[in-house]
Amino acid sequence: MxxxxxxxxxxxxxxxxxxxxxxDPKIARLYLGGKGLGAWTLYERxxxxxxxxxxENVFVMAVGPLTxxxxxxxxxxxxxxxxxxxxxxxxxxxxxxxxxxxKGAGFDLVVITGRSDTPVTxxxxxxxxxxxxxxxLWGKGIVETTDVLEERYPGARIGAIGPAGExxxxxxxxxxxxxxxxxxxxAGAVLGAKNLKALVARxxxxxxxxxxxxxKDAVGKLRSIIRENSVVKMxxxxxxxxxxxxxxxxxxxxxxxxxxxxxxxxQSITAEAMKERIxxxxxxxxxxxxxxxxxSRAGRDPSDKRQVEGPEYETIALLGxxxxxxxxxxxxxxxxxxxDYGLDTISTGNVVAFAMEAFSKGVRGAPEIGFGDVEATASxxxxxxxxxxxxxxxxxxxRAVATSWRQGTDKYAxxxxxxxxxxxxxxxxxxxxxxxxxxxRGACHQRAWTVNAEVTGELAPPLSFDGRAEYVKELQDKxxxxxxxxxxxxxxxxxxxxxxxxxxxxxxxxxSEEYRAIGERIWNLARLFNVREGxxxxxxxxxxxxxxxxxxxxxxxxxxxxxxxxxxLAYYALRGWDENGIPTPQSLRRLGLEP
Numbered sequence: 001m002x003x004x005x006x007x008x009x010x011x012x013x014x015x016x017x018x019x020x021x022x023x024d025p026k027i028a029r030l031y032l033g034g035k036g037l038g039a040w041t042l043y044e045r046x047x048x049x050x051x052x053x054x055x056e057n058v059f060v061m062a063v064g065p066l067t068x069x070x071x072x073x074x075x076x077x078x079x080x081x082x083x084x085x086x087x088x089x090x091x092x093x094x095x096x097x098x099x100x101x102x103k104g105a106g107f108d109l110v111v112i113t114g115r116s117d118t119p120v121t122x123x124x125x126x127x128x129x130x131x132x133x134x135x136x137l138w139g140k141g142i143v144e145t146t147d148v149l150e151e152r153y154p155g156a157r158i159g160a161i162g163p164a165g166e167x168x169x170x171x172x173x174x175x176x177x178x179x180x181x182x183x184x185x186x187a188g189a190v191l192g193a194k195n196l197k198a199l200v201a202r203x204x205x206x207x208x209x210x211x212x213x214x215x216k217d218a219v220g221k222l223r224s225i226i227r228e229n230s231v232v233k234m235x236x237x238x239x240x241x242x243x244x245x246x247x248x249x250x251x252x253x254x255x256x257x258x259x260x261x262x263x264x265x266x267q268s269i270t271a272e273a274m275k276e277r278i279x280x281x282x283x284x285x286x287x288x289x290x291x292x293x294x295x296s297r298a299g300r301d302p303s304d305k306r307q308v309e310g311p312e313y314e315t316i317a318l319l320g321x322x323x324x325x326x327x328x329x330x331x332x333x334x335x336x337x338x339x340d341y342g343l344d345t346i347s348t349g350n351v352v353a354f355a356m357e358a359f360s361k362g363v364r365g366a367p368e369i370g371f372g373d374v375e376a377t378a379s380x381x382x383x384x385x386x387x388x389x390x391x392x393x394x395x396x397x398x399r400a401v402a403t404s405w406r407q408g409t410d411k412y413a414x415x416x417x418x419x420x421x422x423x424x425x426x427x428x429x430x431x432x433x434x435x436x437x438x439x440x441r442g443a444c445h446q447r448a449w450t451v452n453a454e455v456t457g458e459l460a461p462p463l464s465f466d467g468r469a470e471y472v473k474e475l476q477d478k479x480x481x482x483x484x485x486x487x488x489x490x491x492x493x494x495x496x497x498x499x500x501x502x503x504x505x506x507x508x509x510x511x512s513e514e515y516r517a518i519g520e521r522i523w524n525l526a527r528l529f530n531v532r533e534g535x536x537x538x539x540x541x542x543x544x545x546x547x548x549x550x551x552x553x554x555x556x557x558x559x560x561x562x563x564x565x566x567x568x569l570a571y572y573a574l575r576g577w578d579e580n581g582i583p584t585p586q587s588l589r590r591l592g593l594e595p
Contacts, residue, residue, distance in 0.1 A: 001025055002210040003065030003505040004033075009107045009129055011122060013194055014055060014114030018129050023108050029508055030592060033064030035091050036484035036522040037109055038080025042089065043525055045111065048532050052084035052186075053168060053193040061102060061110040061199075064486035065506050068100035068205040068286070070219050072226055073488035075100050075286025083185035084193075085170040085347075085397055086418040086442045087533055089526045092173075092187055093446065093483055095285040095293075096180035101157040104203030116195040123153065125202040134197040138166060141340035142175035149198055159199035162342030164385040165192040169395040171347035171420070172385075174199075175339060179283070179293070179309030183344040185419060185441055210507030218500040222493055226289055229492045235292040236282065238271035240313035245270045247317070250455045251551055252428030254322040254421075256371055257353035258414050258543075261425050261551040265326030269316050273328050283309055290490055298336035300329075308336040311345075314445075317423030318349025323356060324371035337378060341385035347397060348384070350420035352377050354398045355390075358409055365390075365405050411544035416443035417535070427546055427557040429454040431468040434567055437540045438472065440526040446489060448475035463556055465567040473574050481519035521591040524575070524583050528593065537581040540568060 006023050023037075031040045038060045050056040060080040067077050077099025083090035102110070106127035119134040137145050137160075145160040157177060164172035165188030172188030173181040182188075191197075209215035226232050234242050244266065247253045251261035267273065274294065283293035298308040311319075311331045319338075320331050338345045356373075358366035367390045369376040383391030393401055398420055402413035414421045419442025426433035431450025436443045445451075450471060453459035459471060479489060485502055487493060493501075499515050502508065510518075542559060551557035569579060576587030588594060 001028065002208050002507050004028060004108050005103065005106050005205075007107050007127070008109040008111060009124065011110065011112045011129060011131075012114045013112065013116040013120065013131070013196060016116070016131055018131070030518070031522060032481070032484040032502075032518055033067070033108065034062050034076075034078045034484040034486040035080065035093075035480055036518065038062040038078060038091055039089065039522055039525045039529070041109060041111055042080050042082065043529050045113075046082065050082065052082040052087065053189060055113065055115045055194075057082050057113075057190060059112040059187070059190050059194065059196075063099050063103040063108055064484055065502060066485050066487060068103040069207045069505065070287065071487065071501055072219075072222055073285070073288045073290065073491040074486070075288060076483075076486040076488050077102065078483060078486070079174070079182045079187055081187055081190050082533075083419075083441065084168070084189045085186040088417055088441060088535060089529045090185040090187065090441050091483070092182035092184055093486075093489070094176055094180055094182050095488065096157070096177035097286045098157040098159055098176040098180070098199075098201055099486075100205065100286040101201040101203055104205040105201050106203060112194065112196065115193065119195050119197045121149070121198040121200060122196060123200040125156070125200075137197050139163065142342050143178060143340050145198055146175070146178045149200060153200050153202060156200045156202035161188045161191050161197060162340055162385070164342040164395075165189055166197075167385065167387050167395070168192045169343065169384060169387070170397050170400075171344045172342050173344045175342055179295075179339065180285075181339065181344070184346065184444065188342045207505075209505045211504040215501065215504035218497060218504055221497055222491075222501070223289070225492055225494070225497075232290050232492060235290055235490060238275065239292045239294045241271035241274050241311070241316055243313050244316055246455065247424065247451070248321070250428055251557065252425040252451075254317055254423055254425055256324055257322060257350075257357040257412060258421070258425055258545060259357070259549075261428055261557070263321035263324070263326070266321065268326040269320045269328050269331060274311070277328055278332050280307065285488070288488070290488075292490060296332050298332040300333055306336050308332055308339060311335040314423045315345040315349070318346050319352070319377070320349075322349050322353040322423075323377060325374055325377065326372070327374070330374045334374070334377060334381065337381050341381065343381065343385060346422050347420040348381060350414055351384070351394050351398055351401070352380055354401065354409075354413060355380065355394065357412060358405065363405055363407050363409060411548070414543050414545065416542060417539050419443045421543070424451050425551065426542070427551045427559055428463075430463060430465050430559065431459060431472060433542060433546065433559050433564060434465070434468050434472045434571060435475075437542055437564075437568065438476070438571060440523065440530065447479055448472045450475070465563050469567050469571040469574055473571060476523055477516065477519035479519070480522040481515065484518065484522060517591060521593060524588065524591055524593055527577070527581075527583055531582055537568070537579070540581055
């Protein structure tokens with residue numbers, strides 16, 4: 001198989017059985033890799049109603065045909081599992097170098113089931129795998145764990161959970177290469193429940209394109225595009241924080257738990273402030289000329305040598321403006337805490353801001369924490385990771401906390417399907433309202449990021465649902481394919497060139513129609529999984545605040561319920577789903593997903 005190792009690694013932690021089996025080329029052609037193969041595995045290998053933190057849940061690591069190749073940004077790969085935070089389908093796309101090492105170790109998919117009776121590390125190298133004792137690592141943060149394992153396995157790439165994952169915090173993450181996270185939905189808790197402390201991969205893949213010259217030519221074209229792209233230059237100079245000032249200007253920067261869309265102290269947390277005050281140097285993932293990562297000082301005084309890659313835009317928005325913390329130095333420190341404990345910064349920022357608003361409104365049970373209080377925020381992060389005091393409840397996310405506290409807090413618990421909302425208030429970009437509501441994993445900006453097209457006027461008129469259903473579906477399908485091939489979503493690779501790269505690598509000879517259908521097939525498979533687990537149209541909705549409160553005085557920046565519902569139904573129709581959001585038999589047959 002060109003572009004593949006053709007091998008799936010199966011690991012049962014309960015009986016410590018490890019074996020290999022062949023990857024079916026027909027399945028590879030249908031689902032490509034990454035997200036697609038992961039979604040197929042999750043659907044096929046789990047039964048309805050399993051406990052996401054139980055032995056029956058599968059944890060899948062998946063690379064794609066382009067992972068580890070000469071293609072720029074081909075360090076990407078993904079994990080797939082059932083989310084303990086939402087109960088829904090979950091995949092997390094990961095950068096860094098681990099994916100290339102995993103493919104180099106000889107596998108396209110790693111499927112992990114069961115639960116070890118003691119903490120273990122999974123070591124994958126040279127076409128084989130073994131489990132090693134990790135009791136000496138249990139309780140350590142991700143940074144120290146990575147340091148220990150990098151010394152123990154020279155040249156290897158490391159993934160690890162921290163105390164938050166060990167304690168099954170429902171939005172705990174996995175840290176790869178020390179600074180890169182499988183961040184959302186609680187993948188860290190899945191590993192914690194399985195007693196799997198760390199993952200080690202070592203190897204270098206010898207790429208084997210079906211059409212070497214065609215592949216080389218396509219690789220060269222992409223390099224030229226990246227070299228000449230002005231947005232790439234901005235990303236290299238400033239990273240994702242380049243969006244902070246722009247999003248604030250357009251009034252959709254989450255502030256005070258999404259009560260406002262502009263932050264008065266924004267100049268203290270912009271990309272420019274970050275570059276001037278804390279950035280040490282640029283960092284790049286495997287084979288990436290964009291180098292959008294920013295290695296920064298995270299210490300609280302000159303003698304403190306801690307470093308963090310970031311903060312990224314989402315961290316700045318959710319732990320910064322959303323909590324009214326206007327210091328880039330403080331955000332770097334809070335980012336480091338979350339990364340070391342293994343906490344998703346988007347969900348953590350939402351939980352902290354939610355607690356801040358609840359306390360300001362006198363909600364019984366809310367911790368004493370005011371907006372802008374850095375020390376109290378750091379303390380709360382510590383409590384959440386350790387399930388200490390109020391942290392035990394907050395570790396379950398805003399949906400669970402609102403259910404416990406009641407007192408009207410559900411209206412400003414900012415989540416979709418239990419996953420907290422990212423750093424773009426949809427009342428300033430209506431396409432994001434539909435994107436959040438229909439995302440396969442809960443509130444997510446990566447499935448369909450409509451913001452750029454909306455704020456630039458490309459998707460007109462502004463503050464409207466006109467054309468949003470079509471645009472959201474198009475982006476979701478396209479990204480599902482990209483996340484399977486795999487390339488970074490920051491890669492400015494035209495659709496036709498992406499198709500050329502995949503065809504030259506694999507020899508699948510996809511037509512453009514066949515290639516587009518891959519993403520649609522994967523999206524529908526994830527939907528089938530969620531429908532099987534009880535999700536329906538009732539779950540494709542938004543927090544009450546977004547419907548009932550406007551970001552501006554004249555009421556234009558508010559989501560109209562009727563307009564939203566019409567757009568949702570239009571989206572369902574475009575997908576070939578019924579009015580309850582369930583794929584029809586005809587649509588499934590068209591996509592090769594026979595009911």
